[in-house]
Amino acid sequence: ALCNPKDKIIVNRDCHQSVINSCILADIEPIYILSKIDKETNIQEGIDIEESKKIIDNNLDAKAILLTYPTYYGKTFELKEICDYAHKHNIAVIVDEAHGAHLGLSDRLPKTALEEGADIVIQSTHKTLPSFTQSSMIHIKGDRVDRQRLSTMLRIIESSSPSYILMSSLELAVDIYETKGNELMEELLDNIEQFKEKNKNTSFDIYNEDDKTKLFLSSKKLGMTGYELEDLLREKYNIQVELANYYGVLLICTIGNTKEDLDKLSEALEDMSNRYKKDSYIECLEYPVVIPEKALNPREAFYKNKKSVKIYESIGQICAEYVIPYPPGVSLLSPGEVITKEIIDYVILCHKKGMNINGIKDLNLEFIEIISD
Ligand SMILES: Cc1ncc(COP(=O)(O)O)c(C=O)c1O
Known part of the structure; x- marks a missing residue:
């Protein structure tokens, strides 16, 4: 709703997969901000403010910045500072508040993204408020967003037969929120x-x-x-x-x-x-905090020819699928990025330790798809 094809959007690297999917659909170029992750716990800590400002400075032509706030683990950051900075440069702020639909219920909780100055806020109401799975809300504030255009875009991706069951459950959640929340x-x-x-x-x-x-x-x-x-x-x-x-x-x-x-x-x-106390030692798995080199935009990569190769033969090649250890559900590799040994080593180790690796089609992690063109 905010970008035209080939436009840039600044986004935290640990964004939900749907953000990259939108970039594929609309041919948008994602510019990533590296997110912090606590090595002791793998808790996602959000973005660094100064780092984010630098990325804005280097990409003043970006149409929007999209940030996940709070993180899945409940960490927040100075969102207001980013909103003010982005707005000063005429960049709209979209917040993925999937995990924060309940924040407005107490002063003991962090401020909501709308309070902090976001232009568009998307919440998974079903995650933290009493509504059915799949039900969610989009909130818009101010006049940076063309509401008509947003509605048109939603009509393209949504069903033309909305569920009255889900919508009623949202109404009930709002009622509970207002009367007893x-x-x-x-x-x-x-x-x-x-x-x-x-x-x-x-x-x-x-x-x-x-x-x-x-x-x-x-x-x-x-x-x-x-x-x-x-x-x-x-x-x-x-x-x-x-x-x-x-x-x-x-x-x-x-x-x-x-x-x-x-x-x-x-x-x-x-x-x-x-x-159940055991003597075993839980070693630290070094999470690779790097953003791989981008060879192709997500959409270009998505429509190229692909082939499957042995996983260790893929190093240096362009990845054609997502590689997402879950949790935290952060994509280590997305279509169009150059595969590194560090990432493959980490993913193989995670797999051995029992972690789910999403995105990659070969569940045994012997093969991976690369761009063959
Ligand atoms: C940060 C984040 N954004 C978006 C989503 C997607 O939301 P939904 O499941 O409501 O479509 C999720 C998880 O599901 C998420 O963790």
Whole structure:
């Protein structure tokens, strides 16, 4: 809605895959900002403000900047500073607030992207508010966005038969948000505080980031990977986490959770600390914090001829598919980027440790598709 073909959009490297898919559809050139990632936990920390300003300075012809805020793990950054800086240069700000639809419910939570000055905000209402999966919202503020053009673009990509079930569930979520949301959120935040206090001496390091509804439990001290912890919690304690990474699990608490849920989690953690402590050492996997060289734009790469080659023979070639270790779900390679040994080594290691690698068609990771033209 903001770009024409061949225009540039500045975007955090750990953006959702849908952003690159949009670049393929609309022939937009993504300019990446490297995101910070905590090596101890693999928690995505968001972008660096100064680095982002430099990238804006070097790409003043960009039509928009698109940022994920907060990150999946609940980290935020000085979004207002970026909004002001981008606007000064006539660049619109789109925020992927997929994980932050609930932020407006309490002053104890970070400011919302709209409060921080974003022009377009897209929220996955279904993730953190009580609406059905798939239901989401787009919010527009100010006059930088041509609403008519945005509607036209949405009509191109959306079904012409909207679901009244999903739309009603959004209405219900808005009603709950307005009538009971603040009260439920304050209760939840109090319960989380108590949970942290109660569990500060267990074998788990608890990370409670800027968005206090997110809890990351590191299983390192227990000598267990996050994948093992995820399985144990589900199978022995009937607790389903949001995601597991190598170092721990992420829990998303919502206004649908009660004190009993957190008590049940506390009991599980205490029990596990007593019963499952292992001697094994959880080594650190060096996450490759580099942006690969771009040989082709996503769209050019998408429509080229491709061939499958043995994975180690692909080094130096142009990648034709996504390579996305999940979690965190960040694309290490996207179509059009030059494959490096560092990335392949990391992906193979992750695969051996039990991580899912999305995007790549060969699930055994023996082969990878490259551009053959
Ligand atoms: C940062 C981010 N943006 C966008 C999405 C996609 O949202 P949805 O699943 O509501 O389509 C996700 C995850 O699903 C996400 O993690």
